Amino acid sequence: MLAAARALTTPLLPDDYIELMNPMWTTRELRGEIVDIRPETEDTSTIVIRPSAKWLGHWPGQYLRIGVEIDGRRHWRAYSLTSDPNHPDGLISVTVKHVPEGKLSPYFTRKAEIGTMVFLGGVEGEFRLPYPRPEKLLFISAGSGITPVWAMLRDLAESGALGDAKHVHCCTGPDDFIFGETLRALCEGTDGYDLSEHHSKDESDHFTTDHLEQLVPDWRERETFLSGPPAMIDAFKEHWEEEGDPDRLHLERFQPVIGGEGAKAVGEGGTVRFRVTEVEGECDGKTPILECGENAGAKLPFGCRMGICHTCVGKLEHGQVRDLRTGEVHGEGGQMIRTCVNAPEGHVEIAL
């Protein structure tokens, strides 16, 4: 049936025509419709989405890549899923904190409307609870780093598996605590769950490992889940490596690490892995990815080598690149880039 329909639509697919009737009927990519936008705090909203196909589930703590179109361009970001994997209506949600200089978060918190269509990428992430459930748990979250932790806590509470769980959450004040009300109520009514809040306005009184020693002296015995900004993660990771068991520390860096703060005209370069040709190469900040691959022996599509003909484009699967013409660092997973005018910025993987 499908083959017969294809014979009529070639070189297009039947989907290309079905989509004309309703964009949600496409089977080629997962899309979603925003059905609710719930404010959580002053600068945070939960975006509830109805996927275009049956939701196949996820593990609490995992994140989802979401694409939206802004000014004609499609952008992708990853957000932790804050919805129940078994939502009765098959809805999913992410919870987004407004970052003024960001691209997507202002869109979700200020511009998006009910009915807006979004694109849904894959569910990913190793930040999730192990089986069997550990007896003693510790959660440390900061700011919007609460989102994956919230998903885990709700799952544990629903299945009665909280056991002995301690949770320290850091934010600027009581009103800034995303899901604060619900978690405080959970703490009141549940024996196994102990919540502490650490409020700090600036770096001088941030939550440190010293605070932890006082608050949770038995942290070494606990399976720990940590989700917060990079500086905090680095400090705690070091502490676990020196004084505890790093295998028992699970991390989520909710801000991706991008090589090199502050724009430099020429980058540091990096390593490139070409996934299709299975070649790996190294290049400095001045060498385009195309040349780097060719030097490493990969046979890659090439054309004008000056950024005009688009023969050399490849899908960026991982990492970011620097445009050698403008010095601008760009790239999101899934974006098509011209390998002849971009250099890697750190480790990069390309589907070529």
Place this chain on the structure above:
Amino acid sequence: MTGAPADMENPLHRLTDEQIDEIGKEFQAIHDEVYEDLGERDAVYIRSIIQFHRRLAALSRVVLMASRYKPAWVLGTAGLSTAKIIENMEIGHNVMHGQWDWMNDPYIHSSTWDWDTASPASAWKHSHNYVHHTFTNVVGKDHDVGYEIMRVDPSQKWYPHYLLQPFYNVLLMAFFEWGVAVHDLDFEAIRTGKKPKSQVKDELKEIGRKARRQIVKDYIAFPALSGPKGWKATLAANFTANIVRNVWSNAIIFCGHFPDQAYTFTEEEGADDRPGAWYVRQLIGAANIDGGPFFHFMSGNLSFQVEHHLYPDLPSSRYQEIAPRVKDICERYGLPYNTGPFRRQWGSVQRTLVRLAFPGGKPRKKAPPYEAPAPAVEGNGGAPDGNGRATTERVLASFP
């Protein structure tokens, strides 16, 4: 084919090194400014054109199910021809150039798009986007100069088989898509061994696969849907639509580089890799066609061949806006801006094809440096003009 003396009248030789550098910067600045400005309205444009094409194609196919009735045949054939032209020219050619890659939409992207024609996307992208657009009109390097079977420039060596050129030209018009598919194989590269046999085999297989699908669709599946009484009429309609599309795209494309005004270049001239020199070669190696908005749309904006060659990766819908700025550069540097009405451009191409079938021939007279016409006498050269109001204003303004 090499060895022909460089044409010293070529504006390339009149410009100083400083001017070449300045021109390069000026053209690049226009590109960067427009690229920066791309956004919502452009995305809406291409999506609505794609949607329009699909609706028109689907509707025409439905109408053609009743093709045994004359009015349905005429309507369906006209609709399908139009749809095929839009699909090939304003959509396919431009999407595969990467003009819409900036949207980051995986389905409107040069790396994933395929078009409704015999030529497989990857082979076409190599021969067109890379070879033709990088070495435009460099005789001996740009295989689109005569498509390796025609003599369109006097500096090409004459062979007796060119005597037949006026005849096979007519065949090429009718079956242009197949000509392009075979041309993309790149016989030069096969003969010199630059293209390995294994790749030629793969490409032939790919052409075969595409050809089979095209034939099944237009000549078996859709005729079958018209039933035992209508299949012949539908088959004829589909055949006609393909021919109409082929003749039209052939005409527009031949008007892009082969009218008298367009310059060709020697390999030495083509080897100058300064950005400014590349821009000047694009500018004077291409020719536009005057016309109104509908004409430009139906030609996939290749009636702005000059702007397309300067900026192959900018959306076609922007060429008309860029044109005045290109003319301004032409005026300030004393460069020609090649354009003319369709009849004149096409006529000069046909004249050349007949003349150069025989040995000899001289380069034709080129256009003088561009001068902005006084507003009152600015004409559109008699080509159909869809912008009626502007035309009326011009006519009124010309009265004393």
